[in-house]
Amino acid sequence: MTYRQARWAREGCLEPLVFELSKAGRMGASLPRAPARVKIPEKLTRTSLELPELSEPQVVRHYTRLSQMNYGVDSGFYPLGSCTMKYNPKVCDELVNLDGAAHIHPYQAEETVQGALELMYRLERHLAEIAGVSRVCLHPSAGAHGELLGMLLVRAYHKSTGSKRTEVIVPDSAHGTNFASAAMAGFNVVVVPSNNRGRVDLGALREAVSNRTAALMLTNPNTLGLFEDEILEIAEAIHKVGGLLYYDGANLNGILGKARPGDMGFDIVHFNLHKTFSTPHGGGGPGAGPIGVVRKLEKFLPVPVIEYDRRRKRYYLDYNRPNSIGKIKSFYGNFGVLVKAYAYILLMGAEGLEEVSEAAVLNANYIMRKLLKVEGYELKFDTSGPCKHEVVFSAEPLKKKYGVRAHFVAKRLLDFGMHAPTYYFPPIVPEALMIEPTETETKEELDQFIEALKQIAEEARSDPEKLQAAPTATAIARLDEVKASREPILSWRMYRKLAKK
Amino acid sequence: MKKLGLIVNPIAGMGGRVGLKGTDSPEILAKARELGAEPVAPARAVEALRVLKHHMAKFELLTYPAEMGADEAEAAGLEVRVIGKITSGKTTAEDTKRAAKEMLLEKVDLILFAGGDGTAADTIKAVDALVPILGIPTGVKMHSAVFANTPQAAGEIAARFLREGLPLQQAEVMDIDEEAYRENRLVAKLLGYANVPYEPVMMQATKEGSSGFELADQKAIARGVVELMEKRRIYVLGPGTTTRAVAEELGIYDSTLLGVDLVKDYKLLARDVNERQILKAIRGKPTTIVVSPIGKQGFILGRGNQQLSPEVVRCVGKENVWVLATPHKLSLTPTLKVDTGDSELDREFRGYIRVITGYRQTRMVKVV
Numbered sequence: 076m077t078y079r080q081a082r083w084a085r086e087g088c089l090e091p092l093v094f095e096l097s098k099a100g101r102m103g104a105s106l107p108r109a110p111a112r113v114k115i116p117e118k119l120t121r122t123s124l125e126l127p128e129l130s131e132p133q134v135v136r137h138y139t140r141l142s143q144m145n146y147g148v149d150s151g152f153y154p155l156g157s158c159t160m161k162y163n164p165k166v167c168d169e170l171v172n173l174d175g176a177a178h179i180h181p182y183q184a185e186e187t188v189q190g191a192l193e194l195m196y197r198l199e200r201h202l203a204e205i206a207g208v209s210r211v212c213l214h215p216s217a218g219a220h221g222e223l224l225g226m227l228l229v230r231a232y233h234k235s236t237g238s239k240r241t242e243v244i245v246p247d248s249a250h251g252t253n254f255a256s257a258a259m260a261g262f263n264v265v266v267v268p269s270n271n272r273g274r275v276d277l278g279a280l281r282e283a284v285s286n287r288t289a290a291l292m293l294t295n296p297n298t299l300g301l302f303e304d305e306i307l308e309i310a311e312a313i314h315k316v317g318g319l320l321y322y323d324g325a326n327l328n329g330i331l332g333k334a335r336p337g338d339m340g341f342d343i344v345h346f347n348l349h350k351t352f353s354t355p356h357g358g359g360g361p362g363a364g365p366i367g368v369v370r371k372l373e374k375f376l377p378v379p380v381i382e383y384d385r386r387r388k389r390y391y392l393d394y395n396r397p398n399s400i401g402k403i404k405s406f407y408g409n410f411g412v413l414v415k416a417y418a419y420i421l422l423m424g425a426e427g428l429e430e431v432s433e434a435a436v437l438n439a440n441y442i443m444r445k446l447l448k449v450e451g452y453e454l455k456f457d458t459s460g461p462c463k464h465e466v467v468f469s470a471e472p473l474k475k476k477y478g479v480r481a482h483f484v485a486k487r488l489l490d491f492g493m494h495a496p497t498y499y500f501p502p503i504v505p506e507a508l509m510i511e512p513t514e515t516e517t518k519e520e521l522d523q524f525i526e527a528l529k530q531i532a533e534e535a536r537s538d539p540e541k542l543q544a545a546p547t548a549t550a551i552a553r554l555d556e557v558k559a560s561r562e563p564i565l566s567w568r569m570y571r572k573l574a575k576k
Numbered sequence: 577m578k579k580l581g582l583i584v585n586p587i588a589g590m591g592g593r594v595g596l597k598g599t600d601s602p603e604i605l606a607k608a609r610e611l612g613a614e615p616v617a618p619a620r621a622v623e624a625l626r627v628l629k630h631h632m633a634k635f636e637l638l639t640y641p642a643e644m645g646a647d648e649a650e651a652a653g654l655e656v657r658v659i660g661k662i663t664s665g666k667t668t669a670e671d672t673k674r675a676a677k678e679m680l681l682e683k684v685d686l687i688l689f690a691g692g693d694g695t696a697a698d699t700i701k702a703v704d705a706l707v708p709i710l711g712i713p714t715g716v717k718m719h720s721a722v723f724a725n726t727p728q729a730a731g732e733i734a735a736r737f738l739r740e741g742l743p744l745q746q747a748e749v750m751d752i753d754e755e756a757y758r759e760n761r762l763v764a765k766l767l768g769y770a771n772v773p774y775e776p777v778m779m780q781a782t783k784e785g786s787s788g789f790e791l792a793d794q795k796a797i798a799r800g801v802v803e804l805m806e807k808r809r810i811y812v813l814g815p816g817t818t819t820r821a822v823a824e825e826l827g828i829y830d831s832t833l834l835g836v837d838l839v840k841d842y843k844l845l846a847r848d849v850n851e852r853q854i855l856k857a858i859r860g861k862p863t864t865i866v867v868s869p870i871g872k873q874g875f876i877l878g879r880g881n882q883q884l885s886p887e888v889v890r891c892v893g894k895e896n897v898w899v900l901a902t903p904h905k906l907s908l909t910p911t912l913k914v915d916t917g918d919s920e921l922d923r924e925f926r927g928y929i930r931v932i933t934g935y936r937q938t939r940m941v942k943v944v
Binding site for chain 1: 940
């Protein structure tokens with residue numbers, strides 16, 4: 076298959092911004108004139124709105140062109156490790172656009188949004204069952220927001236028992252957000268190294284725990300895609316000193332329906348609905364990072380919680396919770412995301428969810444076994460057993476032999492019409508390529524990906540310049556990534572400010 | 577156009593294969609030649625230059641004649657401007673120093689040298705930290721932190737530095753007493769600091785909070801350490817830039833970089849103290865030792881800070897030794913070492929210790 080991304084450009088300049096296309100007097104829709112009697116206070120009136128002026132077909136073409144120069148799960152393979160970029164079923168989008176979901180307002184009276192409350196109430200219970208915890212809070216509006224809530228719950232719990240706990244333990248393979256969330260909640264962070272099997276070094280962990288330990292934050296399967304098989308020993312070491320176990324839900328897709336964090340000893344369980352439960356993310360939509368807890372932590376959950384009054388047969392929002400840590404969001408969560416996740420759970424059913432992790436793990440292992448035979452890529456840790464839903468290869472042999480680094484491989488993959496894997500993460504693997512195929516890919520798609528990586532390894536030997544120049548088939552070639560993340564231009568205003576400079 | 581100075585110490589590393597642990601004196605060099613030692617530095621320098629050429633199209637290359645750079649540049653297919661004079665086949669440390677000094681006057685952007693600790697020491701003796709330097713590892717002793725991991729890496733880092741302008745970091749230059757080394761004793765002196773291009777071993781994706789550059793990390797560590805400090809306790813600050821950052825965070829700007837200072841009640845109590853002075857000051861008083869791993873091998877005690885003798889450490893107690901290291905430094909030395917000269921004390925340190933790696937952040941690191 077050859078790939079060539081659309082590139083809409085005139086005289087070397089990419090598709091102009093919608094503001095640059097504007098011409099005075101052009102119109103997309105004519106609105107009725109406002110009745111003259113509406114009086115607007117003078118200080119609120121504006122003389123100019125600076126809205127672009129275009130015809131409807133101009134607008135449609137503009138956005139169609141932009142979408143053609145974009146790439147997403149709907150365009151092709153997207154093995155971005157740790158992000159679980161699985162296909163988002165369209166029916167879930169349909170449901171969230173129903174009037175009852177799209178046109179309600181959080182300030183509506185409770186009795187007029189009973190359906191919405193019921194949906195959230197039921198979603199909480201489904202998630203609690205999936206994770207093996209007793210209660211779930213849907214409020215956090217992103218994964219990291221959920222982490223912060225988890226850490227605030229840890230703090231509230233220890234405060235209630237009167238013990239001074241200052242430290243949160245995080246393995247060196249953890250997502251960077253873990254360190255930040257613990258610090259944001261006021262804890263000191265203690266990093267424990269991984270052992271040569273790519274799991275938490277139990278010896279180091281035992282040395283790290285003390286009566287200062289507030290919690291351990293752990294991702295399982297971890298960011299190497301490996302199951303922490305000493306999880307019961309780990310849990311015991313933490314619980315023995317009175318600490319809590321926090322589960323980072325980034326990799327729940329690897330054990331969905333097979334194992335429950337609650338059964339492993341976790342006290343706080345975090346979800347990424349936008350990963351595991353297939354709601355769009357990564358520019359495609361907002362996220363949701365619910366937090367589940369065991370019974371002893373329930374009373375600390377943020378207000379309001381949704382309760383059901385059996386006598387009056389009514390759902391209601393309960394603010395009367397004296398031990399609650401308070402509010403962490405203005406309302407009750409990103410409702411649209413919750414609807415999609417709920418729809419996804421019902422769509423799959425219990426057996427379907429189990430099949431999700433089976434297929435995700437099978438796909439990752441298929442790639443692992445095939446790629447192990449390709450010269451240029453190697454595994455740095457345990458290769459004896461299977462991986463879970465993702466696998467982290469190292470392109471170090473290519474770097475050592477031909478000076479070809481992991482990001483060259485990633486960039487060249489774009490020329491094959493595939494999204495790149497996550498690279499240089501986790502940082503404990505040199506030249507890391509973190510591949511997560513997800514369950515929704517066909518065998519043919521996986522084979523093409525493996526073929527592409529094989530061809531790139533071959534090119535590293537025969538034509539390294541080609542890799543340095545890649546990508547060439549995309550709308551935009553290589554970006555100055557440092558500049559792009561340090562000085563992002565995300566709006567017309569930012570663009571104009573920069574142009575003035 | 578960017579200017580690169582190249583110095584090859586052609587005899588560096590010759591003592592290695594024949595078991596002589598270095599070539600610092602002419603007699604030893606003669607002995608090495610007698611034992612059939614072959615030059616190793618030129619070939620490794622060529623490897624680095626080939627990678628450099630691959631990554632970098634245009635730059636001006638300055639070097640010394642014949643085996644001190646001109647030959648290697650030619651072998652790598654690079655155009656070169658030759659300066660200075662040498663007696664081919666009889667080069668000495670003086671030639672290295674003179675070459676470095678002339679390159680300083682020529683305002684080169686970077687001095688790329690091929691050699692070991694001795695060559696690094698000679699270079700900074702001549703140019704101090706006025707010119708950034710980077711070592712192609714070819715010596716026998718490479719305890720200094722100025723060397724790339726491989727010749728190829730040296731070429732790549734040099735190219736990136738010239739092309740994109742990597743930030744600079746300070747790195748220890750160590751000098752090992754060769755006499756003692758041959759007798760299996762390691763007496764390491766911290767000679768000074770060089771500026772070297774900073775290339776984090778791991779390029780971090782934006783996903784995890786990349787810790788940024790080393791100076792910022794040192795500042796974060798210093799901030800955290802100062803928060804932990806108590807009144808009426810004596811703090812023994814070992815050598816190095818990380819511990820100096822602690823002093824600066826306290827507002828002490830005249831601490832020693834290479835020596836040991838004492839701090840009490842957030843003020844400098846004594847400067848550049850020796851073992852006896854330390855013992856006199858700390859006996860019977862609550863004390864904490866603050867050290868950072870020295871050099872590339874990750875020694876926390878016994879290298880470059882011999883003032884912190886076994887007696888001093890015992891007097892303070894193992895639990896009162898704070899070890900500071902930036903994540904970058906730990907990535908170069910994933911395990912730490914102690915060699916106080918007292919094997920029983922060394923044993924006490926083995927196993928996992930907590931290293932302060934950032935603001936309110938520690939890491940469990942193995943001492944082996």
